[in-house]
Amino acid sequence: MITLLMAVLVNALLMSLALVVGVGIRARSGLQAWQFMLLGQAAGFTLLIAATLVLPRLLATLGVTALSASASAMVLTACRFLSLPVPRRWLVAVPLLLGVAHFAALPDQVLATGVANLTIGAQVLWGSWLLLQGAAGVRWRWLCGVAAAANGVMTLARAVLVLGWPAVYPNFITPHPLNLTSLLLLNASLVLGTMGFLLAHRDAAEQALVRLASLDTLTGLLNRREWMGRAGRALGSGAGTADPGAVLLMLDLDHFKRVNDEHGHPVGDEVLRLTGETLRTVLRASDLVGRYGGEEFCVLLRQCEPAAFERLDARLHEALAGRCREVLGFDVNFSAGAVRVQAGETLAAAIARADDQLYRAKHAGRARTCCADGVL
Ligand SMILES: Nc1nc2c(ncn2[C@@H]2O[C@H](COP(=O)(O)OP(=O)(O)OP(=O)(O)O)[C@@H](O)[C@H]2O)c(=O)[nH]1
The missing domain is CATH 3.30.70.270 (Reverse transcriptase/Diguanylate cyclase domain)
Structure with a gap:
């Protein structure tokens, strides 16, 4: 299980690195936000693994906060590519509040895990909802939206399971079918999301080129x-x-x-x-x-x-x-x-x-x- 977790983590890190090397990241671009999302995933899981060895309460809380920040970065990516207003306060407040709540609840493992999965699942579904509604006919929206929706539903299902049936809920490093499915789904959604947002980046560049080729830059009229x-x-x-x-x-x-x-x-x-x-x-x-x-x-x-x-x-x-x-x-x-x-x-x-x-x-x-x- 740890090997699989490490594979997901390395995958996220490599994709993030490949984005910088292959595309170059402009500040405040959609791809830059997605890069933060990938780094957040890698940091979150590293901290959760470390928490099984030392400082369990602190590191687990930091891990959960990083995963929630990563989900916020996913919402930000969707907003940037879809030219939607960015709900900055929410994107910052949710991970911080979750961190505080998780730390406070942590003596109670069930409650802390339930709150974390509930919050992160809702954030991911928020991002997928933004992606799936809006202008039709944009291929990448579906790729990213469906991948995020599957991941969000799985995270919410984990919340329901841990809160409703804590006795059967597996620790996240146990090689349980639920953990294996969650991780495979997460990995697929990271890969599909990266592919989808790369397509979005290419579409945006193509549109900018068409605009440049057909409009007069000074007046905005046709050239x-x-x-x-x-x-x-x-x-x-x-x-x-x-x-x-x-x-x-x-x-x-x-x-x-x-x-x-x-x-x-x-x-x-x-x-x-x-x-x-x-x-x-x-x-x-x-x-x-x-x-x-x-x-x-x-x-x-x-x-x-x-x-x-x-x-x-x-x-x-x-x-x-x-x-x-x-x-x-x-x-x-x-x-x-x-x-x-x-x-x-x-x-x-x-x-x-x-x-x-x-x-x-x-x-x-x-x-x-x-x-x-x-x-x-
Ligand atoms: N600021 C600016 N000036 C431009 C641009 N394109 C052309 N011009 C100027 O437009 C001026 C055109 O001058 P002329 O062809 O003599 O025309 P005019 O002074 O309007 O005289 P008439 O057409 O006879 O009324 C030139 O001085 C050009 O340098 C531009 O993109 N920006």
């Missing part, structure tokens, strides 16, 4: 490549227009070089950020908005009637000037060109026509939108 791809698909890539009511709008901030020169580059960046924010707030979620480059933005307005376009254009001019006045203390305006995308027209052709209109707007004195026939 040019992503916008072109999505707009091309929305227009049916020229093979017959999928949205005959679509209007393409190209905007360019006026005298932006002057903003940079007079107020500095960081203020210029802030103007770009506020432009992105204004476009996101004023336009509908179904409209496609991107940063085309520098201080130029591109918008594909779906199903945009002439009257609606006129109102929208006025709102955009007002909203951008107002937002910059409010935040930076000066007005910023833009010139724009708009065209209604024609049936069968490619995106590149529509952009070229909108650019011509934008050029007209700049030359007509800026702070206005020029429209090709059919927009209004």
Whole structure:
């Protein structure tokens, strides 16, 4: 039995080490919390084994506290990967309170063991509940959640057994079927949990890469490549227009070089950020908005009637000037060109026509939108 316990312990330590070597641990990441969980398991069982040799009351209490802290780390891992609020106070308070209760109860072995198993089992089930509910379709959630649930149920079963039938409850180092099953289940849940959270880590990294590849970091809008791809698909890539009511709008901030020169580059960046924010707030979620480059933005307005376009254009001019006045203390305006995308027209052709209109707007004195026939 001791050999099996040592195997679980070494397994937890090796997996924890492998996480550091293989993935590298960023502070406050989900995997870092899981690493604490593995170390907590190893420390807890080491202390429980040591307690059978020396200082039984103190070491057993420290062991139980470490196992409970390890269960808290498991809940923390789930919160970090699922972007849930972290119940910090509970995560710290439960192991500490359990330590005190266990030490106080320990002359009574049955009560102390029952309280420890009850608390740790409930903590583990809490973590598995967080994992199993929430967004569907995330494979790793099931792997980690089911493994934790099995472990939690087994720990609670031990609590019920020791409190209800203390005479048949085996000491944890006795080679009893209950102990063997518990340890094998624990080991399986540590391995499956590690695999599941590694998948979670990979998914998160993949999502971050997709975001980086498709969004403009300054404004949070689609970058040019992503916008072109999505707009091309929305227009049916020229093979017959999928949205005959679509209007393409190209905007360019006026005298932006002057903003940079007079107020500095960081203020210029802030103007770009506020432009992105204004476009996101004023336009509908179904409209496609991107940063085309520098201080130029591109918008594909779906199903945009002439009257609606006129109102929208006025709102955009007002909203951008107002937002910059409010935040930076000066007005910023833009010139724009708009065209209604024609049936069968490619995106590149529509952009070229909108650019011509934008050029007209700049030359007509800026702070206005020029429209090709059919927009209004
Ligand atoms: N702060 C900041 N400036 C940028 C960024 N990208 C491009 N610019 C600046 O935008 C300015 C564009 O200048 P111009 O092309 O002369 O345009 P403009 O001054 O707006 O003049 P008009 O378009 O004719 O009204 C340049 O000074 C670029 O350096 C950026 O990401 N941040």
